[in-house]
Amino acid sequence: MKLNMDVDVHHLTRVEGHGNIVVRVREGKLEEARWDVVETPRYFEVMLKGKHYTSAAPLTSRICGICSMGHQLASLRATENAFGVVIPPAAEKLRLLAKHAETLQSHALHLFFLAAPDFLGAPSALPIAESHPEVVQTAVRIKGAANRMATIVAGRAVHPVSLHVGGVQRMPKELRELKDIMARTLEDLLAVVPLFETFSIPEFTRETEFVSLEGNGHYPWIGGNLVSTDGVQKKEQQYLEMTNEYLDKNNTSKWARLSRNSFAVGALARFNNNYKSLLPEAKSLAKKLGLKPVSHNPFHNNLAQLIECVHVVAEAQKLIAELEGMQNEPTMAEEIKPSKGQGVGAVEVPRGILYHHYTYDADGRIKKANCIIPTTQNNANIHYDMYDLVDQFAAQGMDSTQLELMCSMLVRAYDPCISCSVH
């Protein structure tokens, strides 16, 4: 067994944003194992102060290039809750469709381009395009379908333009095209399952508390109650009691805790809390992959994401069919009257539950803002996972190179959005 080990990863690759991994093992004893987020802070909560309500969604969208749709949806919901605006049913369906487009795009990007190379022994997806051309072509088609759906529904995939306070600006004309695209995408997803079945998922578990929205017969995405696997239940407005942010000296991201010293959010948390509400297509894939709730293996987040891809595509097909019968219905609320007060918006974005909270003055300008990001909630959990993972694998005699790969794969399994987590 090797007694001394060092891992020093500066700006981990194949993740969004900047984070470092530091591991020190001396004479077989674990001295240090850290996940440090070193991203530059941008102070979005400060920039929001004094801004008009119509600026909140376009501004917070820029917190994240990958989950800009989710930020806009949480932002709009917070503002609408503050003003007591109810959006029309057609707008609710369009927003959910936009949400599904983002989930599919983000999960596909992560699964095929960021996570898969580790399982196939490649530095990136670029050489995989040569070794497994069909897989990469299918992956690109899936991601393209997601971005096409985002563009049709929300006007643009990155920083969408059609979602406004009060609803969605227009009913898309291309629903027929979308229907065909989603049918093909479901086939494409099922075609790549055999590849994921060949991936050797590291055997590592650490008992973890998982937090997500609570499904009420439906797998949850936009708004509702908050729930944890340790039995905590809160209302959307009580999000602060669910997150309990605090500072760590090595991180520009805050950390969060609930019943334990950390908790996890994301696809695996949603799966663990809401398995029963998955659509049959997704449930049967879970059975095929052997994934059951509650899984405490963080690497299973990859599988949960694949299962969610199937779920959102199956649900998108239903939504499109419903929208075809709503072509002439309004997509914007008739009146938006700014009022003094506050509102919270909780949305399940690709990496977990996202909260926006605004306090408005009577003119509809923001007095105070708070955004709590999924990866902010995950960072402490990644850190404590890493400590246990190094402890376990170092004891098994893993060398520094393997250990570095394992730690990197652990971080990537959470699909962190690091610049988002610091914002």
Added chain:
Amino acid sequence: MKYLGIEPKRLRVGVFDFTSCEGCELQFANKEETLLDFLGAIDIVNFREISSDQGKDYDIAFVEGSITRSDEFARIIEIRRQAKILVALGSCACFGGVNALKNAYNLTDANREVYGTAPRETLPTRAIKEVVPVDMEIPGCPVNKDEVERIVQHLIWSIPFNFPEHPVCLECKQRFTTCVFEKGQLCLGPITRGGCTAPCPAGGTGCWGCRGEAAEPNFKEFSKIAHERGFSDLEISERMAFFGGFEGEK
């Protein structure tokens, strides 16, 4: 192999990120219908967000984000030293983008608001050209991948690229988009540089000016139109400050 007497270049590309949302980099991996051809036409030697290969031998550096912390100076200076062509990618890199909004606030207060008694290091936001010389700027929030592709094609064939100078308005007319002023919204289209194909008005949102000033913008006439439609100075200045692309008018 020469084509019409011109030797195509095999570009060695690095893509780098500073203070940003990494959405412009993500655009490199979007536009899926041509993605594999695009990636096949260049050699990506350094692109941390999607690859663990971290080569230093790039000729062209695409740089996203702005400079807001001291450690970012050393990184951008090193990239400038290596790159033959440095391209500022997106509004944050070109003129600070939304990151520059924090410059309007006291940074000590900002720190206290976010980090309480344990402030983190931060500097006033700077565009890339305020720190190192920049050879080319592609504005946009996010950048338009079509335009990125065209610029890469021009670099491959060593043909100068002419950035559009006309305002966004022209592109709305080209795609038959109803003017959003007519829908009661504020729009910076008359004074903002086009080239984006005007996706925002087409999607039901007035232009926010992410590409900065068009050539010779008629601010006076624009201001008159906006006032006539009932928009206040505060609304107009909040919109123009959003991406920091209207330096001339401050």
